[in-house]
Amino acid sequence: xxxxxxxxxxxxxxxxxxxxxxxxxxxxxxxxxxxxxxxxxxxxxxxxxxxxxxxxxxxxxxxxxxxxxxxxxxxxxxxxxxxxxxxxxxxxxxxxxxxxxxxxxxxxxxxxxxxxxxxxxxxxxxxxxxxxxxxxxxxxxxx
Amino acid sequence: xxxxxxxxxxxxxxxxxxxxxxxxxxxxxxxxxxxxxxxxxxxxxxxxxxxxxxxxxxxxxxxxxxxxxxxxxxxxxxxxxxxxxxxxxxxxxxxxxxxxxxxxxxxxxxxxxxxxxxxxxxxxxxxxxxxxxxxxxxxxx
Numbered sequence: 101x102x103x104x105x106x107x108x109x110x111x112x113x114x115x116x117x118x119x120x121x122x123x124x125x126x127x128x129x130x131x132x133x134x135x136x137x138x139x140x141x142x143x144x145x146x147x148x149x150x151x152x153x154x155x156x157x158x159x160x161x162x163x164x165x166x167x168x169x170x171x172x173x174x175x176x177x178x179x180x181x182x183x184x185x186x187x188x189x190x191x192x193x194x195x196x197x198x199x200x201x202x203x204x205x206x207x208x209x210x211x212x213x214x215x216x217x218x219x220x221x222x223x224x225x226x227x228x229x230x231x232x233x234x235x236x237x238x239x240x241x242x243x
Numbered sequence: 244x245x246x247x248x249x250x251x252x253x254x255x256x257x258x259x260x261x262x263x264x265x266x267x268x269x270x271x272x273x274x275x276x277x278x279x280x281x282x283x284x285x286x287x288x289x290x291x292x293x294x295x296x297x298x299x300x301x302x303x304x305x306x307x308x309x310x311x312x313x314x315x316x317x318x319x320x321x322x323x324x325x326x327x328x329x330x331x332x333x334x335x336x337x338x339x340x341x342x343x344x345x346x347x348x349x350x351x352x353x354x355x356x357x358x359x360x361x362x363x364x365x366x367x368x369x370x371x372x373x374x375x376x377x378x379x380x381x382x383x384x
Contacts (some may be wrong), residue, residue, distance in 0.1 A: 159321070181294055
């Protein structure tokens with residue numbers, strides 16, 4: 101685990117360490133089982149192609165889970181996640197990199213808590229943003 | 244494409260009706276399986292749920308209606324998800340899930356008529372505290 105990040109350490113513009121995932125059809129099957137989302141576009145290539153998709157596509161929720169992992173890895177034990185959202189703007193295919201990124205847009209104190217607003221996005225290997233969203237987190241003080 | 248309306252009376256009749264509660268006992272194995280499926284090895288997920296775990300607590304009653312309602316639009320995509328956290332969901336919790344369809348919006352997309360279905364889901368724990376609130380947008384086209 102990385103060292104704890106503190107509120108004082110970050111500013112608007114600070115980048116969150118990127119997380120690169122490589123979803124496979126097997127992972128999508130596992131995710132279907134764990135989440136109960138058995139829509140066939142996520143594991144049945146024939147079905148996906150017949151639906152006009154380029155192939156089996158990653159569940160939006162799974163891509164958002166990766167962004168969540170990037171955030172909670174960064175927050176460590178001392179931080180908390182208050183809000184997480186993502187819009188699914190493009191498709192991530194299986195067997196290619198899914199790159200998670202984040203950048204601090206604002207820091208502020210609210211209700212006595214050190215809040216940080218973060219812009220988050222996922223990219224495919226072509227550099228297209230497939231998920232865009234934001235998160236609000238709290239970080240501990242060095243104090 | 245048939246002349247059937249994209250937004251049927253049946254679909255409209257679902258607006259703002261609360262579905263549920265559907266009750267989920269949060270078992271250790273279920274959380275572990277979810278963390279493994281999303282490939283997140285953080286040891287914190289041995290006791291509490293990872294951020295998107297709410298997706299596994301499906302408001303099946305509402306979604307079954309939404310996905311099976313008669314409509315000329317046969318294809319479905321997830322458009323957006325939003326989660327707000329108030330209390331962590333932990334192993335041993337009992338979570339009651341209620342859900343409703345809050346809005347329908349029809350648009351002309353590049354592949355023809357497109358229907359956005361906006362939902363809100365509330366996840367309440369055994370102490371009566373709202374643990375998580377979620378919003379999701381489904382797209383039929």
